[in-house]
Amino acid sequence: MLNLKTVFFSLIGLVAISALLYPIVFRGVFSRAEMKTSPYRQELYGGSSTKVRLHSTGMENSVGFDGAANFEMELTTIPTNHSTLTNHVGTTNIAVTRYSSPTRNLPFGVPYTIPAEKRQAMENRFLYAVVHYDGGPNFQFRQLKIAIQFAVYLNRTLVLPEFKHHRTPYHMGRVSFEETFNVSIFKEFMPVISMQKFREKCGPHISNVIFFSRYFEHNVMNLLQRSYRKQSHYVHEQLNIELPDIKAITFPTSGAEAWHVIDKTRHARCVVMIAPVGFEWVKLPNMAMVSYGMAGHLVRTSLLITAAENILTRLCDGKPILGFHWRNKTGEECRIGHLQKAADSRCHSLLRNQNGIIRRVASHMKSLSKEQDIGCVFVATAPKEPREHVVREISMVTENEPKVLTIDDVINLHNPDVDKFRSDDYFISLLEQELCARSAVFVGIGKSNWSKFLFHEREAFGRKQTYDVTRDFPDLKFSRLYV
Known part of the structure; x- marks a missing residue:
C-alpha cells in the first residue's frame, strides 16, 4: 500500500513543476x-x-x-x-499583433467573400440603392457601402449603381460603377447585377421601397417628400421603373418604425433603397468580416491602378511617399467661396487659425518622413482649395525636405492614361486616392468622406501607417474649422 505522505508530496511537486512550465509551454x-x-x-x-x-x-x-x-x-x-x-x-x-497577407496584401490573407450557401439565398432577390443624389462622389461611395451591408444582411443581390460627377447638375455627369471600381474583382465578393438587368427582372413597377431620414427626431415631412419625389423621378428616368406614389410611402419617424418598414420587404423579390445614408446608424450583426471583405474588393479600375503604379516609379525616383489629404470648407468658402467678396471679419481669424493647423500638421509629417525615410509628400486637396497655399504652408515647415508635390506634378509626368483625363475632376480625385492608398504613410482628415474611404481601405489592406489629423494629433484643435 502506497504511503499517503509520499503521494501527497508527489502531487504538490507535480503542481509546482506544472506552474513553472506553463508559461514556457504556452x-x-x-x-x-x-x-x-x-x-x-x-x-x-x-x-x-x-x-x-x-x-x-x-x-x-x-x-x-x-x-x-x-x-x-x-x-x-x-x-x-x-x-x-x-x-x-x-x-x-x-x-492581433501581426498580419499575414499572402494575396493582395490584405490583413487576414485571402479576403472574405460571401459563402456559396449564402450566395444561393441571394439569387433572384435584388436590392437597388439610389446613391446618386446630394453630395460628392465619396459621399455616394459611403452610401454604397451602407447598401452593400444591407444587401448582404437581407440576402439580396446588389444592383450596381451609378454615381454623380463632381459639381454637375443633378441630371448630368453620371459615371458608371465600371468606370469607378473593378467589377470583376467586386463580383468575387458578392453577387451583383447591372441596372439594365434589374429593369428586365423587376420592372416596370416596384412597390417595395425603404426610405429613412438619418435625423428622424428632426424630420421635416415636406423635405422628405421632396427628396422622395426627386429620387423616384430619377429611377423612372434612368430605368423606366415606376415607384409607388408618395401617398403610399411610409416615412418612419423612429428607429422602430424603420425596422418595421424593412421587415415588410423581407419576402419581396425586388426592393429599392432610397438614400442609404439614412440607415447608417443601424448596426447590423456579423458585419465586421463583411466590412473587411467589401474594402478588399472595392478596388479602383485597372486603368487607375496601372497609372498609379507607373507614377510612383517616377514621382520621387521610386522612393516612398507620404500622402496627405487636406479638406477644409472654411478655407474653401473664405478663399474662393461666397464669403470671399464679403467683408467678413470671421475669415481673417479662421484662415489664420487654419494656416497654423496646416503648419502643425506639417511638423508631424516632417517627423514621420524622417522615421519612414519618405522621399516626397504628396498633397491631395479638394479642387476648390488652392493647392499652392497648402504647399506653401507645409514647405515653410519642412523646408522642402522632403519635397512637397501635388497632382500638378503628376500631370507634368505626361502619363498617357492621365493625359486623357487631366481635366476630369472625378478621375483625378480617384487617381489621388489610389496614390494615397499606396503611400507608405497617409495623413487624412477624419471628418472627410474622401479620407474616411482611404482609412477603411488602408485598414483592410494592412497599411498601418495611417493617421487621422482630428484624432491622432492631440495638439491640434478643430473647434473653429469645419470639414
Whole structure:
C-alpha cells in the first residue's frame, strides 16, 4: 500500500513543476494552434510566439477583429518533442499583433467573400440603392457601402449603381460603377447585377421601397417628400421603373418604425433603397468580416491602378511617399467661396487659425518622413482649395525636405492614361486616392468622406501607417474649422 505522505508530496511537486512550465509551454514550446472559426483561411499571431491558423467554416461563425478578439476554440499544440497535446479551451482573448497577407496584401490573407450557401439565398432577390443624389462622389461611395451591408444582411443581390460627377447638375455627369471600381474583382465578393438587368427582372413597377431620414427626431415631412419625389423621378428616368406614389410611402419617424418598414420587404423579390445614408446608424450583426471583405474588393479600375503604379516609379525616383489629404470648407468658402467678396471679419481669424493647423500638421509629417525615410509628400486637396497655399504652408515647415508635390506634378509626368483625363475632376480625385492608398504613410482628415474611404481601405489592406489629423494629433484643435 502506497504511503499517503509520499503521494501527497508527489502531487504538490507535480503542481509546482506544472506552474513553472506553463508559461514556457504556452509561450515558447508549442508551435501551432488551430481554430475553426472564421469564414476564410487566415493567420494571426497572439501573445509572444503562439501561431494561430483559422480555417473556413461558414459565415455564421464569423468574427470581427478590432485589435483583439474572443474565440471559442479547440487548441491543438505540438511541443518540440512532436507529441500532440489537445486542450479544450473556452473563451480566449487573442491580441492581433501581426498580419499575414499572402494575396493582395490584405490583413487576414485571402479576403472574405460571401459563402456559396449564402450566395444561393441571394439569387433572384435584388436590392437597388439610389446613391446618386446630394453630395460628392465619396459621399455616394459611403452610401454604397451602407447598401452593400444591407444587401448582404437581407440576402439580396446588389444592383450596381451609378454615381454623380463632381459639381454637375443633378441630371448630368453620371459615371458608371465600371468606370469607378473593378467589377470583376467586386463580383468575387458578392453577387451583383447591372441596372439594365434589374429593369428586365423587376420592372416596370416596384412597390417595395425603404426610405429613412438619418435625423428622424428632426424630420421635416415636406423635405422628405421632396427628396422622395426627386429620387423616384430619377429611377423612372434612368430605368423606366415606376415607384409607388408618395401617398403610399411610409416615412418612419423612429428607429422602430424603420425596422418595421424593412421587415415588410423581407419576402419581396425586388426592393429599392432610397438614400442609404439614412440607415447608417443601424448596426447590423456579423458585419465586421463583411466590412473587411467589401474594402478588399472595392478596388479602383485597372486603368487607375496601372497609372498609379507607373507614377510612383517616377514621382520621387521610386522612393516612398507620404500622402496627405487636406479638406477644409472654411478655407474653401473664405478663399474662393461666397464669403470671399464679403467683408467678413470671421475669415481673417479662421484662415489664420487654419494656416497654423496646416503648419502643425506639417511638423508631424516632417517627423514621420524622417522615421519612414519618405522621399516626397504628396498633397491631395479638394479642387476648390488652392493647392499652392497648402504647399506653401507645409514647405515653410519642412523646408522642402522632403519635397512637397501635388497632382500638378503628376500631370507634368505626361502619363498617357492621365493625359486623357487631366481635366476630369472625378478621375483625378480617384487617381489621388489610389496614390494615397499606396503611400507608405497617409495623413487624412477624419471628418472627410474622401479620407474616411482611404482609412477603411488602408485598414483592410494592412497599411498601418495611417493617421487621422482630428484624432491622432492631440495638439491640434478643430473647434473653429469645419470639414
